[in-house]
Structure formats: structure tokens, C-alpha cells
Amino acid sequence: PIISVVTGELKCRGSYIDENGLDVHRHQVQSYPLRRAAAVTSSNELDNNLDIGLCDAIHSGRLSISYSSVDCLRHAATDNVTFDIARIMPSMGPMIDSAEAVVIVVGEKQQELECITDTGEQQKKAWYDANDLNASMLHMIKRLGTDAPWLTKIVYIVSPVASNTSSCQQTSLSTFVDKFITSYLGGSDSLSSSSEYVNPLPPEYSFPMIRSLLVISDSSKQQEKTKQSSTTEVQILPQGSAGALPNLDLVFATFYAFQTHPATGGGRYDQSHSIYYGNSEFRAHPFGTELQKRVKGVFTSLGRMLDLGTSSSASLQNYASDLAGWLGFVAAMVVGPVQPHSFALNRGIDSLTIEVRVPTTSIGIHPHYADLARCVEHLLRSISNLHERLHHSVAQYTMPSPSKFVSHGEYIYPAILVSLPMVVRAASLALRDIQSFQFLFVGITVGTVFLASCVNACTVFAAGRSFIGVLMIIVAWVVRRNLPDFDMATKVECRKSLRFVTCLLGIYLHVPLLLSNYPLGFPSSIFWTPLLAILVLSDRLYSICSKNMVLKTLIVVVKILLLIAISPSTILPSDLSPRYTLVVYTPLQLLLTALWVL
Numbered sequence: 001p002i003i004s005v006v007t008g009e010l011k012c013r014g015s016y017i018d019e020n021g022l023d024v025h026r027h028q029v030q031s032y033p034l035r036r037a038a039a040v041t042s043s044n045e046l047d048n049n050l051d052i053g054l055c056d057a058i059h060s061g062r063l064s065i066s067y068s069s070v071d072c073l074r075h076a077a078t079d080n081v082t083f084d085i086a087r088i089m090p091s092m093g094p095m096i097d098s099a100e101a102v103v104i105v106v107g108e109k110q111q112e113l114e115c116i117t118d119t120g121e122q123q124k125k126a127w128y129d130a131n132d133l134n135a136s137m138l139h140m141i142k143r144l145g146t147d148a149p150w151l152t153k154i155v156y157i158v159s160p161v162a163s164n165t166s167s168c169q170q171t172s173l174s175t176f177v178d179k180f181i182t183s184y185l186g187g188s189d190s191l192s193s194s195s196e197y198v199n200p201l202p203p204e205y206s207f208p209m210i211r212s213l214l215v216i217s218d219s220s221k222q223q224e225k226t227k228q229s230s231t232t233e234v235q236i237l238p239q240g241s242a243g244a245l246p247n248l249d250l251v252f253a254t255f256y257a258f259q260t261h262p263a264t265g266g267g268r269y270d271q272s273h274s275i276y277y278g279n280s281e282f283r284a285h286p287f288g289t290e291l292q293k294r295v296k297g298v299f300t301s302l303g304r305m306l307d308l309g310t311s312s313s314a315s316l317q318n319y320a321s322d323l324a325g326w327l328g329f330v331a332a333m334v335v336g337p338v339q340p341h342s343f344a345l346n347r348g349i350d351s352l353t354i355e356v357r358v359p360t361t362s363i364g365i366h367p368h369y370a371d372l373a374r375c376v377e378h379l380l381r382s383i384s385n386l387h388e389r390l391h392h393s394v395a396q397y398t399m400p401s402p403s404k405f406v407s408h409g410e411y412i413y414p415a416i417l418v419s420l421p422m423v424v425r426a427a428s429l430a431l432r433d434i435q436s437f438q439f440l441f442v443g444i445t446v447g448t449v450f451l452a453s454c455v456n457a458c459t460v461f462a463a464g465r466s467f468i469g470v471l472m473i474i475v476a477w478v479v480r481r482n483l484p485d486f487d488m489a490t491k492v493e494c495r496k497s498l499r500f501v502t503c504l505l506g507i508y509l510h511v512p513l514l515l516s517n518y519p520l521g522f523p524s525s526i527f528w529t530p531l532l533a534i535l536v537l538s539d540r541l542y543s544i545c546s547k548n549m550v551l552k553t554l555i556v557v558v559k560i561l562l563l564i565a566i567s568p569s570t571i572l573p574s575d576l577s578p579r580y581t582l583v584v585y586t587p588l589q590l591l592l593t594a595l596w597v598l
Contacts, residue, residue, distance in 0.1 A: 015252040015403045022249050024256040024382045028263035032139050032370040037062040053161030054084035057128040063142045070145040073205060074161065077179035077198050085205060086157040088144045101154040101208035102383055104376065106137050107173045109219040132365045133218045136373035143377065152384045154208045173217055178343040185347055212250060212383055213344040213351035220358050232280035232368045233357040236402045239332045240345035242577060243517025247350045248394040248405065254352065255402045257379040273367035275375065284399040285328030286337060295324035322400035329399050330519035335575040398519065415514045419507065419525045425533035426503040429496055438497040441482055445498055448478045449590040457582045468567055468586060475590050476597045492539060495598040502591045506532050509584045520580060528588055559596045
């Protein structure tokens with residue numbers, strides 16, 4: 001099975017869009033300005049404890065925005081979370097009876113809400129002047145409100161604003177996205193365990209059906225605090241929580257939009273102003289370049305050992321780059337970090353996060369921010385042509401890069417082969433090895449494991465602690481208590497019967513996991529299949545080890561050490577989904593403990 005993963009059906013496919021109406025190559029979009037508009041208001045209006053946000057920028061008069069098509073609302077979702085919502089109405093109306101909407105959330109990765117200096121003066125800056133991304137988005141709002149006859153869907157631009165607090169605060173962009181989704185759709189707040197009330201949006205703002213949501217996260221300030229780089233980094237991140245992914249068409253339509261050229265009117269275009277064709281890097285995972293450098297270093301050493309030619313070395317490096325991107329993609333789905341758009345995905349909205357890191361500039365608007373706004377408008381024009389009700393595409397995939405994907409139909413074959421030993425072991429036990437199934441012993445053991453798993457889940461949710469070690473001891477004591485000491489043949493039948501049930505449970509837990517969250521299900525299957533179905537002593541070896549006290553003691557010590565080594569607190573990452581730990585990992589480990597006690 002391991003060889004089949006490397007040499008079998010796993011292969012990459014180029015990007016494609018299943019829906020013809022989402023084609024981004026049918027039109028061009030004009031470039032955006034690289035200079036800010038001059039201020040028309042006095043600086044006194046920026047004082048007096050005002051919260052400067054998107055709505056203030058729209059009504060400031062610096063840009064001639066059409067108020068008949070664009071309006072803005074400041075909404076206080078909670079006491080600590082406030083955001084502005086700019087609504088852009090289509091001039092020609094919706095293509096279908098029900099109104100549809102596209103949401104764009106704009107903000108920094110960590111929102112610096114407000115700072116009070118020692119003298120009590122607030123350090124604030126107008127929203128339009130705060131950063132280049134805000135300035136480019138305001139220019140896009142102006143164009144969508146005045147020169148977008150193609151627009152058929154309502155567009156919401158959401159931007160966090162500062163709240164009137166008394167100290168410096170930082171709030172993640174994920175919090176604002178979650179509060180917006182909760183305000184728009186209602187329901188419980190999914191980010192925190194607290195039952196904090198979230199104020200709903202007015203009905204006139206929440207009546208359209210949200211079809212797509214884009215989060216544009218600017219992490220340039222975080223880059224300034226770590227290290228300077230002359231390269232623009234763009235990360236198109238579709239990963240959601242619990243294996244959720246958006247429609248593949250949205251991902252590739254976004255990537256295609258970055259590849260487009262602006263309408264130049266016959267003039268020359270400076271390629272360095274393009275966010276895609278300039279000095280930039282695109283990835284589909286949030287782990288930066290370090291992972292790619294390490295994987296490429298391994299393959300470079302391999303190429304030197306094999307004394308490969310230039311063309312072969314280049315192919316090997318391309319494969320290493322795709323492999324690093326694929327590993328980063330699946331790692332982001334398993335251990336995070338959780339992207340801001342995940343909360344929209346959990347509510348059934350196709351969404352993704354575009355995280356950008358652009359080298360800072362002190363003169364004008366950086367060309368890459370201006371081109372980013374052009375690409376977003378290009379994408380909006382493509383989405384506006386799409387009839388979402390009839391839209392279908394791929395929703396289960398992995399991506400080595402923003403331009404390639406591996407579909408579910410390709411990677412499911414290695415997953416089946418890896419899990420196959422559990423099926424073979426269960427079948428051989430049922431059809432050949434088990435002479436008399438021990439219903440009473442298996443029932444007591446499985447019932448104990450089930451109760452222990454429930455107790456462990458309750459302690460994790462109530463106290464935030466897991467007592468898996470104590471529960472393993474209890475399970476081992478129950479197994480030894482109910483095991484007949486006088487009949488060796490009955491002991492063998494008990495062990496085989498329990499292994500049969502354990503393999504069945506392993507199959508039952510991993511099949512839906514492989515179908516819904518492959519990046520988590522595949523390594524889990526690789527880990528548990530040998531322990532449950534392959535590393536099994538035959539009856540003859542088991543009898544020999546039982547008679548040799550030294551060998552028996554050594555095996556017991558090794559088993560105890562292995563059980564400690566594979567406990568959740570030891571081997572599982574802290575960022576791993578607690579659902580997997582409580583529902584899949586803990587029951588299997590308790591059953592493995594019961595098997596190894598026999």
C-alpha cells in the first residue's frame with residue numbers, strides 16, 4: 001500500500017473551471033490609480049474620539065462616489081466588535097428572481113483597534129490613508145458604484161473599525177468575519193464557547209443570499225515586524241475547518257483573475273505593476289517558503305547522489321516544489337491555522353482567504369495593491385455572470401499549487417489500499433480463525449471502552465483536561481477481570497473476537513473520514529492499520545512468548561512504552577481537531593490497550 005501511494009494513481013491535474021459562465025478571460029478591467037486623492041476635509045474632523053472607518057471614507061468626499069448606488073452602515077455586532085458595511089446595488093437588477101450577494105471582507109490579519117498614548121492622545125489615521133489596500137478598495141467601490149453596468153449581484157464590502165476602548169487591543173480578522181456571518185445569518189457564535197449575543201443586521205441588508213465570500217487579509221505589518229522582503233507573497237487559501245473546502249471553480253477563477261492583464265487602450269503596460277507577473281510568489285498554503293526550501297534541499301541532494309542531468313534535475317525540482325505545496329496544503333487542513341473564511345464555509349457559503357504581503361512603500365499606492373483591486377473587480381465581473389443555483393463543481397480536492405489540483409477520484413485509490421489490511425484481517429478472522437465468538441467478553445470490553453470515551457469527552461469539554469492514562473488503566477483492569485484464566489483456548493478466542501470488532505470499528509471510523517477529510521483520514525489510516533491489522537502475533541508465536549518469562553516481560557514493557565508514546569497528549573498536535581481526538585483516536589487507543597492486555 002505504501003508503494004502504491006508513491007507510484008500509483010496520485011497525479012496532478014491542471015486548473016480548470018467547470019462552469020462556463022465563470023470564465024474570466026472574456027473581458028478586461030482598467031488599471032487602478034497609484035496616487036491617493038487629496039483630502040477635502042480639515043484634520044479637525046479626525047479628532048474628538050471619532051472612529052475612522054470605511055463609511056467615513058465613503059462620505060468624506062475625497063472620491064466622487066455615487067450615493068444612489070452605494071450606501072454604508074456601521075454595525076456594532078457586540079460591545080467589542082464593530083464593522084462598516086458598504087453596499088453596492090446593481091444598476092440593472094438581479095438576473096434571477098431571488099437577489100444574490102457577494103461579500104468582500106477587507107482588513108489586516110491582526111486588527112490594531114486603538115491605542116492610547118501616555119498623554120491620553122489617540123493615535124488614529126484616516127481609513128483611506130491607513131494603508132494601500134484600503135485606498136485601492138475605496139477606488140474599487142467608486143468604480144463599482146459609477147461604472148459597472150455589468151453588475152447583477154449585490155456587493156458588500158466589510159471592513160473592521162475601531163471601538164471606543166481604553167487600551168490597545170488586537171482582534172483577529174477571523175473574529176470580525178465570524179461576527180459578520182452571525183449578524184447576517186443569525187444563529188450561534190461559532191468562534192467562542194461563550195454565549196455572547198450578536199446584534200443582527202437590519203433586514204434591508206440581510207435579505208440577499210450570500211453566494212460567495214472573499215477575505216482579503218493584509219499581513220504586511222506582520223512582515224515588517226519579522227523581516228523585510230522585496231517579494232510580494234500572495235496566498236490563495238481555500239482550507240476550512242473539519243476538511244471543508246469551497247467550490248473548486250471559485251479557487252481557480254480567483255487564480256485566473258490574477259493572471260489577467262488590464263485594459264491599456266493600446267498603450268504599453270509595465271509588467272512590474274502586475275501582482276502576478278511582477279516580483280511575486282503564489283502559494284495555496286500559509287506556511288511560507290521555509291517548507292519549500294527544505295523539501296527542495298532534500299531533492300537537490302538526491303539529484304546529486306543519482307548524478308542527474310540538467311533536465312532531470314529541473315524536473316526533480318518542479319516535483320519537489322509541488323510536493324512541498326501539497327504537504328503544506330494538507331497540513332493546513334489538518335493542523336491549521338484556521339482561516340478567517342472558515343466560518344462562512346461552515347454555514348454553506350463558498351469562500352476563501354487571499355492573504356497578501358506586499359513590500360511597504362512611502363510614495364503613493366504600491367502597484368501590487370492597485371492591481372489586487374483590479375483582479376478583485378475582474379473576479380466580481382465573472383461571478384456576476386454566474387447562475388449559482390445551477391452551479392456544480394468539485395468540492396473535494398488537494399492542491400500542490402494554485403494552478404494544480406488532485407481530485408478525490410485520484411487519491412481515493414491509495415486511501416483504499418492503505419485501509420485494505422483492516423478489511424482483510426476482519427474477513428480472515430470472521431471466515432477462518434474465529435471458532436466461537438465471545439459475545440459476553442466483547443460486549444463488556446466494548447461497553448467499557450464506549451463509557452470511557454464518553455467520560456474522556458466530558459472531562460475535556462468541562463475541565464479542559466484528558467485523563468486518558470487513567471481510563472487506559474481502567475480498561476486494562478476490566479479486561480483482565482473478565483478474562484478466563486483457566487482456559488487458554490477461550491483466551492485465544494477472546495483475543496480474536498476483540499480484534500475482529502476493533503478492525504470493524506477502525507474501518508467504520510476511517511471510511512467517512514477518508515471521504516470527507518482526506519488530509520486527516522489518510523495519515524490516520526496509515527497509523528492505525530499496522531497497529532490493528534498487520535502487527536499481529538500468530539498463535540504459535542503468542543504461545544512461545546507466553547511460556548518464556550523474559551520475552552513475555554520484555555513484550556509487556558514495550559507495549560506499555562508504545563501506549564504511552566501514542567497517547568493523544570504525546571503524539572497529536574495541539575491544533576488538531578478535538579472531534580478527531582475524541583471520536584476516532586481515543587476509542588481506538590482504548591481498544592488497542594484492551595488487545596495488548598490479552
